[in-house]
Amino acid sequence: MARSMHVRRPATLASLAAELGVSRTTVSNAYNRPDQLSPELRRRVLDTARRLGYPGPDPVARSLRTRKAGAVGLLLTENLSYAFRDPAAIGFLEGLALACEDAGTGLLLVPANPEREDVASVHRAGVDGFVVYSVPDDDPHLAAVLERPVPTVVCDQPDLGTVDRVGIDDRGAMYELAKHLISLGHRRVGVVCMRLARDRNDGFVTAERQHAAHFHVQRNRLSGLAEAFSEAGVDWSQVPVVERFDHNMASGASGAAQVLDKDPQITALICTSDVLALGAMTEAARRGLRVPHDLSVTGFDGIREAEAAALTTVRQPVLEKGRAAGKLLLDSSERTRPRSVNLATELIIGKTSAAPRGGAEERWFGP
Amino acid sequence: MARSMHVRRPATLASLAAELGVSRTTVSNAYNRPDQLSPELRRRVLDTARRLGYPGPDPVARSLRTRKAGAVGLLLTENLSYAFRDPAAIGFLEGLALACEDAGTGLLLVPANPEREDVASVHRAGVDGFVVYSVPDDDPHLAAVLERPVPTVVCDQPDLGTVDRVGIDDRGAMYELAKHLISLGHRRVGVVCMRLARDRNDGFVTAERQHAAHFHVQRNRLSGLAEAFSEAGVDWSQVPVVERFDHNMASGASGAAQVLDKDPQITALICTSDVLALGAMTEAARRGLRVPHDLSVTGFDGIREAEAAALTTVRQPVLEKGRAAGKLLLDSSERTRPRSVNLATELIIGKTSAAPRGGAEERWFGP
DNA sequence: AATTGGTTCTGAACCGTTACGGTCACTTCA
DNA sequence: TGAAGTGACCGTAACGGTTCAGAACCAATT
Secondary structure, eight states: TTTTTTSOOOOOHHHHHHHSSHHHHHHHHHHHHHHGSSSHHHHHHHHHHHHTTOOSOOOHHHHHHHHHHHHHOOOOOGGGGGGTTTHHHHHHHHHHHHHHHHHHHHEEEEEESSSSSHHHHHHHHHHHHOEEEETTOOHHHHHHHHHHOOOEEEEEEOOOOOSSEEEEEEHHHHHHHHHHHHHHOOEEEEEEEEEOOSSSSOEEHHHHHHHOOOHHHHHHEEEEEEHHHHHOOOGGSOOOOOOOOEEEEHHHHHHHHHHHHHHOOEEEEEEESHHHHHHHHHHHTTTOOOOOTTEEEEOSBOHHHHHHTTOOOEEHHHHHHHHHHHHHHOOOOSSOOOEEEOOOOOOOSSOOOOTTTTTHHHHHHHH | TOOOOOOSOOOHHHHHHHHHHHHHHHHHHHOOOOOGGHHHHHHHHHHHHHHHHHOOOOOHHHHHHHTTSSSSEESSOOOGGGGOOOOOHHHHHHHHHHHHHHHEEEEEOOOOOOOSSSHHHOOOOOOEEEEESSHHHHEEEEEEEHHHOEEEEEEEOOOOSEEEEEEEEEHHHHHHHHHHHHTTTTTTTTEOOOOOOSOOEEEEHHHHHHHOOOOOOHHHHHHHHHHHHHHTTGGGGGGGGEEEOOOOOHHHHHHHHHHHHHHHTTTTEEEEHHHHHHHHHHHHHTTTTTTTTTTTOSSBOOOOOHHHHHHHHEEEHHHHHHHHHHHHHHHHOOOSSEEEEEEEEEEEEOOOHHHHHHHHHHHHHHO
């Protein structure tokens, strides 16, 4: 009798209880609250479970009842695998994973293909909260996350006022970097930046597009640059700014090429990420331009590869950012208002920035 | 009336249905099967949903009913964050993520702290299947996964016969690498390997421990070495093999130091991973040993950094491995027996291996 | 007038658990 | 001897959906 129907239906708490002649509660307690029943009975329950091939309480059913999924979702609008290609993203993930393992929580990578407007993956994710990392502010996936009744923390996003946020002062950091270049004597510069919106635009960027950029991070870095150079008397609208949709070294190289073709006279090339900057360096080398003698190149992020290349850049604590995001999300203390955390950055003066050729003369004859 | 009790309880399918005076089925259909009801009614449902702040069907409840979680679990027994520190692991994850995004599936990183024997995280994971990546064969988390009634694919594990498997021929690849060194004339060698079991043993490894190693990958690589060198007339039991629990460059350096202290006469240092090999190179440099003139160093994996260092190594397709694992898991075609996939590897002869000093003479006078 | 077919919507069963508030028999203590 | 306490277990009611076999209705066909 007991073994008939073999594996027709997998055993459940109820079938186990029936087999044993006890209540479902008791079986449940055998797994979750050993102190609620006698050791003998518990042993009997567990033994029969093994015999019947009962794998223990179903996690989904338990989640439904307890209203805890034991996982946090990570939304980053890129193909999922991008998370493992981009150095900064990897660092962020490591920090987030650190926070998760401390809390014994799982980390669910939510697929959010930026091409399709398919928000179903967000709706389908059984999680206790979301971390949103660097998506455009008009991303439908972000909107879908915000509609879900779970705590959320956004990273590298504008302060929404309704959810926790962690980020850095992109604008201020880039302003400082610009000041550094300006103090070296650079007045004629070019920029290569990451994508500014969901639509692909591999080319020059109008002032309007800069202002309307949907990627908070890029918008603020550009605005920091614009402010510093404007203060230094440079007409920002004349500065060539080139955008690249894909974020890799090849983009950095081709972006640099486009800027240098447009204005071969520039003395510094400012990239809004280290990856782009490293790509730009290869293009400079290809053209026989010596860095920093003929051309200064700067990045942003402070990834390991940049350090190895002695790149002038802004170091941001990507790992800490991830960890802070996780902590914010997992710290369930009751709070009335959303919190906003800004992490410190550090300007790293490497060996890829120096005074421009003839920069001294310019200053001698200048005002 | 409609807005009383404000957000006392978040709206549910049922409350929405009640508000609208329709059945729950209809509301459900409004979300999942638009063709099952009139456009007007559907619009009315969706509008009221928005007005009541109903975020759409609860994913957990849906999962319970449909028996689909929309996610696969990844178990790798290390602190979760390790996945983002180890280059090979990152590559594997990228491949797995690729397969997941193709299928529109989420990827749940299951926390499995190797210190604690806490298997609860495996039980709590609401997933449609598991990928198990390079855990010791006696790992309790692995056992817990195998008890779960979901499809599983193991990576870099022995063939369990009951679940799908993907891996490489570690033994054969290492045998080939050893043959390369032997043909160069190396007879006196040392080995630095990764952890062989769950217990920490930072030191020399007995023959017995080599055989009993619980990490399939390491066991096979060592056994490939032992076979090749034994065939070449080397008494393997006299070869110093040093183990390191932590997998990073520092371990490679200290492991190399330990081997070289034990036998300064060795002409080649074989490491079972590129990361260890790169660490060994720094130690060689520290001692003033020129690679490969004074000492040959080899690795395993074929990570980018190894390529940059022109390391002699075995390249394995880590990304493809991850992708293959994902495909195997997500390919739901009915199959009778578990599949086993072996991916090809490639011996890369770099600039870190050469004939030993005096190697030629040895052969002149040899048999 | 009866049949057919199609669309739109409903009722009830089911998914597998856990939370909550008991009951009941058996001490323990004054 | 009665009141209070304790340990072990149980019944019921959710948790929030999906599914499937119809019911009700209407128009078109036979």
